[in-house]
Amino acid sequence: MQSSSYKLSVLLVTYNHEKYIRQALDALFKQVLDGPIELVIADDGSSDCTLEILKEYEGRDDRFVFNYLEFKGNLGITKNYQRSFAACSGEYVAVLEGDDYWCSPLKLARQVEFLDNHWECSLCSVNYLVYEEDRSAFTPRIPAGTSFKLVGARDLIADNLVGNFSTCMYRKSDLDNLPAALFDIRSYDWIVNICIARTSLIGFLEEPMSVYRLHSKGVWTQTSHVNQLKIQLEVIPAYDALTHHVFHYEFEVLASRLRHVIASSQVESAVDAVVQPVVRALPGFIDYMPNFVMRFLRAVMPDRFKRILLKALYRDVS
Incomplete structure (x- = not known):
């Protein structure tokens, strides 16, 4: 040395x-x-x-x-x-x-x-x-x-x-x-x-x-979370090649995970944009909704949509 x-x-x-x-x-x-x-x-x-x-x-x-x-x-x-x-x-x-x-x-x-x-x-x-x-x-x-x-x-x-x-x-x-x-x-x-x-x-x-x-x-902070994930996904093939594919399996697992998170985030963003215009009216609307309707909605609504709806309600309703 x-x-x-x-x-x-x-x-x-x-x-x-x-x-x-x-x-x-x-x-x-x-x-x-x-x-x-x-x-x-x-x-x-x-x-x-x-x-x-x-x-x-x-x-x-x-x-x-x-x-x-x-x-x-x-x-x-x-x-x-x-x-x-x-x-x-x-x-x-x-x-x-x-x-x-x-x-x-x-x-x-x-x-x-x-x-x-x-x-x-x-x-x-x-x-x-x-x-x-x-x-x-x-x-x-x-x-x-x-x-x-x-x-x-x-x-x-x-x-x-x-x-x-x-x-x-x-x-x-x-x-x-x-x-x-x-x-x-x-x-x-x-x-x-x-x-x-x-x-x-x-x-x-x-x-x-x-x-x-x-x-x-x-x-890095100025870049949105989804774009940060996309940037990371984009460079994985170059990083895999740089390391002579020794860690190809690990990079592939990571790429699959990133694609899933990106897709999930984009779905949530799209649904969130639809939910927002009506979210402020929901508390009053729910007060008058029959119980059997609420039970039906809870049974059929996908968990992801439930999370988005609850997040929007708690964020935007004082």
């Missing part, structure tokens, strides 16, 4: 994150870990004050050596990660996206310790909290624990437990071995981590130590 003066590189990926970047940097500087730590900043052409705020923080903590990647035009998410991974020189690489933050000061130290002691793992991830900004609500990805899980590529295809880049710390040598073709297709953390796990395992620490933020300006 190529020697490096850095045990750890932190890859900070930003794009118009002025509203959130201070919280990300404050949490980064609270990490309990000796330096020097390389901080690689991959900004993809922010038009707000993100870079100015980053400059304010430079020099505040002498453990961190700032390395700004040169901006050569907007690259998009996939290509920005390709050049960013290549630019990191540490033995390990931890990723932090500029609108997320770490909620435990021991996150990096525990991940470094884990990778030092688990040669079978090329990636250490952590449990995380999903923060819904519009509701000010936090939800853990899985119930908090104190131990760890070992996750393989097949597990990750069935359930993307890792969830987002900001939970991840990689061995740099394994990032260097990612297939070049990965960056020629639409690639996010999920397929990157599947490729990482082709020849090793992923360690997942059960304590929540990172926060994944859902907000109105997020690229």
